[in-house]
Amino acid sequence: MAIRAVPADVTAFLLDIEGTTTPITFVKEVLFPYIEKNVKDYLRAHWNTAECQEDVKELRLQAEEDSKSGHAVHILSSPREEGPLEQTMQNVVDNVLWQMSLDRKTTALKQLQGHMWRTAYASGQLQGEIYSDVAPAIRKWREAGNRVYIYSSGSVEAQKLLFRYSTEGNLLELFDGHFDTQTGQKVESESYRKIAQVIGCSVNNILFLTDVTKEAKAAEEAGVNVMVVVRPGNIELTEEERAHYAQISSFSELALSAYGS
Structure with a gap:
């Protein structure tokens, strides 16, 4: 040694x-796949909480910033432009998965991921x-x-x-x-x-x-x-x-x- x-x-x-x-494998093969598999269900279960709405707000602001910068981004509509709730949630899911596919490190994405992992750790679904x-x-x-x-x-x-x-x-x-x-x-x-x-x-x-x-x-x-x-x-x-x-x-x-x- x-x-x-x-x-x-x-x-x-x-x-x-x-x-x-x-290990990189824990992040790539456990933490990230957990988000990809569960983000839609998490949004359905927590949508009406203040924390979840704050997460969505931050993702929307990030999407607006990305759009202004010329990124081909999955746009999140403003609250006034939102259609059916199910479609709105699907737009959030699409944005999250798009960011993850590019391995982005935005604070908005990391904030939502952190809240999802908190639920998983506390319930015993994940262990670091x-x-x-x-x-x-x-x-x-x-x-x-x-x-x-x-x-x-x-x-x-x-x-x-x-x-x-x-x-x-x-x-x-x-x-x-x-x-x-x-x-x-x-x-x-x-x-x-x-x-x-x-x-x-x-x-x-x-x-x-x-x-x-x-x-x-x-x-x-x-x-x-x-x-x-x-x-x-x-x-x-x-x-x-x-x-x-x-x-x-x-x-x-x-x-x-x-x-x-």
């Missing part, structure tokens, strides 16, 4: 989820899958005085559900905070500067762990320390990427001076 020393200035760990703490090396490593980092945060395209609520109802038990107490696309897109350098400002440290005090090199590049450009996580099923790195980025295949490969290398 190769050991990677954590840079001496690091006092905060920032973690991606998909492909980093959680976490790599077995994750929790033990985080506990060591925290014991050494470091803080640990999550930064994912999934909504903060969806993040908390995954770690609360995980295969390793309730892990929420291990994290000092959560960030999602409301902070900014993960491929934009400014997002990482904002995170540093929010948690009250310099960018060079952060170590970002992700499997996505576009995210790693953005964080690096902001001055954040970066390591790329290589897990089974993750996108294979190019020769150039392997030469440029430090890599780990398990959190257990990270060594802090507090507990040796």
